[in-house]
Amino acid sequence: xxxxxxxxxRLATYLELLKKWSKKINLVxxxxxxxxxxxxxxDSIQLARLCKESAKTWVDLGSGGGFxxxxxxxxxxxxxxxxxxxxVESDQRKCAxxxxxxxxxxVPFNVIAKRIEDVAPxxxxxxxxxxxxxxxxxxxxxxxxxxxxxxxxxxxGAKWVDEVKTAQKxxxxxxxxxxxxxxxxxxxxxxxxxxxx
Ligand SMILES: C[S@@+](CC[C@H](N)C(=O)[O-])C[C@H]1O[C@@H](n2cnc3c(N)ncnc32)[C@H](O)[C@@H]1O
Numbered sequence: 001x002x003x004x005x006x007x008x009x010r011l012a013t014y015l016e017l018l019k020k021w022s023k024k025i026n027l028v029x030x031x032x033x034x035x036x037x038x039x040x041x042x043d044s045i046q047l048a049r050l051c052k053e054s055a056k057t058w059v060d061l062g063s064g065g066g067f068x069x070x071x072x073x074x075x076x077x078x079x080x081x082x083x084x085x086x087x088v089e090s091d092q093r094k095c096a097x098x099x100x101x102x103x104x105x106x107v108p109f110n111v112i113a114k115r116i117e118d119v120a121p122x123x124x125x126x127x128x129x130x131x132x133x134x135x136x137x138x139x140x141x142x143x144x145x146x147x148x149x150x151x152x153x154x155x156x157g158a159k160w161v162d163e164v165k166t167a168q169k170x171x172x173x174x175x176x177x178x179x180x181x182x183x184x185x186x187x188x189x190x191x192x193x194x195x196x197x
Pocket of ligand 1: 027028061062063064065066067068088089090091094114115116117129130131132
């Protein structure tokens, strides 16, 4: 995705903060920190492209070091100033980091420092979660926080077909798959019309 100079500078600020805070808290696996640009940032930017034009709210669950939610907020800040981003993360120190990213990049997003299950339903138009839980459990979270007409985006690895089959025993949903640009075996699952089977 081509990004403006301002967005590129904001992402660079984010990367510097990620490296600095990673000396004290575990935001991404230490091995992946040196490839953060090509892995965590690139992975997250792909999701920004899938944002629906009509969406006004996006909720990212289990954001950790901000992937994908904080990156999506930064990448869409200029072209989608109407989009409100909320990150839900139970680890207080990670939330302090996420708030510092928002402050230092001047990109507003909400950070809710609670467990997903304890947050009142957010009725999100877009919902995302990366490396958080199996698809069946993500559907439970989406049932709580996704608007009935909303769209969920879940990046998944090579075993995504098995995860979908397992989830379909309990859930009904529309499904579109997008091949990941960062790994040929990985996909982004685009899920809508979620209900219990
Ligand atoms: C493996 S990390 C993934 C972080 C990030 N999404 C990424 O892709 O790098 C999972 C994160 O979800 C958070 N988490 C796990 N269960 C949670 C829950 N029930 N409510 C809120 N956050 C949760 C953890 O604290 C952790 O930061």
